[in-house]
Amino acid sequence: MPRTKKQFEEIRKSSKEKILNVALELFVKKGYHATSISQIAQKAKISKGLMYNYFASKEDLLDEIILQGFHSLEELEFRTKRGVHPQTQLEDFVDAVLDNLYSNFNYWQLYLALLVHPEIQKKYEKKMKQFRDEFIQTLTLLFKKLKIKNPKLEAFLLGTFFDGLVLNFIAAEDVFPISKIKNAILSKYIKSNKVQTRKTKK
Amino acid sequence: MPRTKKQFEEIRKSSKEKILNVALELFVKKGYHATSISQIAQKAKISKGLMYNYFASKEDLLDEIILQGFHSLEELEFRTKRGVHPQTQLEDFVDAVLDNLYSNFNYWQLYLALLVHPEIQKKYEKKMKQFRDEFIQTLTLLFKKLKIKNPKLEAFLLGTFFDGLVLNFIAAEDVFPISKIKNAILSKYIKSNKVQTRKTKK
DNA sequence: GTCTATACCAAGATAGAC
DNA sequence: GTCTATCTTGGTATAGAC
Known part of the structure; x- marks a missing residue:
């Protein structure tokens, strides 16, 4: 079954970036503590386990986002x-x-x-x-x-x-x-x- | 020594008020989700169980605080x-x-x-x-x-x-x-x- | 009114298969 | 690299004694 352009794009995009984007969105919308790893994983269409391949912990994920944020602001x-x-x-x-x-x-x-x-x-x-x-x-x-x-x-x-x-x-x-x-x-x-x-x- | 109705009322009020004050302080300092009932109880020097005598849930506690807040702001x-x-x-x-x-x-x-x-x-x-x-x-x-x-x-x-x-x-x-x-x-x-x-x- | 004990569950995190 | 299954902890909330 052939894949559409969009599907291909999504697969190609690195999982890590997807996690970062989704997490930022949810942290902003609901707050850090109110957002669970499961929610992030679900929205990013990955498993919970994969999260921990890219980030040591939930807090580590927040740290990376904030660092990225400061970089943008700078x-x-x-x-x-x-x-x-x-x-x-x-x-x-x-x-x-x-x-x-x-x-x-x-x-x-x-x-x-x-x-x-x-x-x-x-x-x-x-x-x-x-x-x-x-x-x-x-x-x-x-x-x-x-x-x-x-x-x-x-x-x-x-x-x-x-x-x-x-x-x-x-x-x-x-x-x-x-x-x-x-x-x-x-x-x-x-x-x-x-x-x-x-x-x-x- | 029997207590009057009014005395009971006052005891009740003071406990409840203590909870409200402590909860406000912690919610503001750490955020709602990051604050646990245990922390509130500990700081207010009451048991966790007592919390639920005054408030149906953690969210209910937040609601009362916010209502109180709007009242003050008004x-x-x-x-x-x-x-x-x-x-x-x-x-x-x-x-x-x-x-x-x-x-x-x-x-x-x-x-x-x-x-x-x-x-x-x-x-x-x-x-x-x-x-x-x-x-x-x-x-x-x-x-x-x-x-x-x-x-x-x-x-x-x-x-x-x-x-x-x-x-x-x-x-x-x-x-x-x-x-x-x-x-x-x-x-x-x-x-x-x-x-x-x-x-x-x- | 207040406590202790406990049920219950959801969250963060890990292990190991593929 | 990614998944599923599972462990562990800590949280909310309830039950029942005093």
Whole structure:
């Protein structure tokens, strides 16, 4: 019996990757503890036993997913181009964050889920703190260039807002368009009436 | 020595309340699924069996806690005083939210923990949506009075910011003082240079 | 109202066949 | 590499004594 393209594709795709993808999806949707190995195996169409060929334990599976997640999040380009007007730099930065937030949504969601429970958070504390610090630092520098008062506080506030944004995207059914959000943010920091000088990607 | 009805009542209440408090603490710290009945019983210094005298199941316990949480959150006074300058109304509103955020921190944290997992969220969806809608509605009205452009979008943005704030209070070790945060928020919506007209509570 | 003992089950993990 | 069968543990929940 000949196999369809899709079937072939599925067989070809490595089992490990399938497990990782399915596990991420379920961990995000139901939470780590509420998701059982059986559920993951079932959805990935493999046996429970096979799981343990690729991962030493359930926790090990989580670790790999989170590592993978941090890697994706780190693609966020923190460095800002030199020689460009700081106003444009801020715009680029906000663009980059919002883009990343959309394209890596699953990982952001996982990141939040870790963040809300102090005990769980501890394990990945160091990497998370590093990520946050880098974020705040870049933004603070940018605000300084823009001559905004209390640049560090403002950086914290904007970072905080982005966290809330992820949260709301998870919860909300009626989402505000990203371009409106972007412009609303920028207008708070850039006094010019013509904030929207360029088209947003989305 | 015979006990009165009232005394029994009080004993009953105190045990139950102890369970509720301990469970809230553990659910928030470790998460619902990661917390076992044994752990709750141990920390509350009661037996596992007694748990089931007060609550039909672990899930029932969670339900009661969440109900209690919503009740606390609802104490937030959404209605704004009439006859007062809208600028002051906004200030009062922000004050009220920040105060509530501090005094009911545990419940806000629980609220976020529910929010991050779509599957869990579904169960309490209706109550949560109602709470959010009321919040946004009040704020939108206030922004309209203040003649701010896109009042509904701005209300969403500020609500989003508050969500992020809870998240950051959970995660961060170095927290910005509440009065600075308050002033930073207000200065974004009130153009006057003299935002800080009154002392904040904290 | 509170405890101990225990039933029952589902989850994580391993062994060994193919 | 993948499966099925099985072990082991720890969890929820119940029964019954005090």
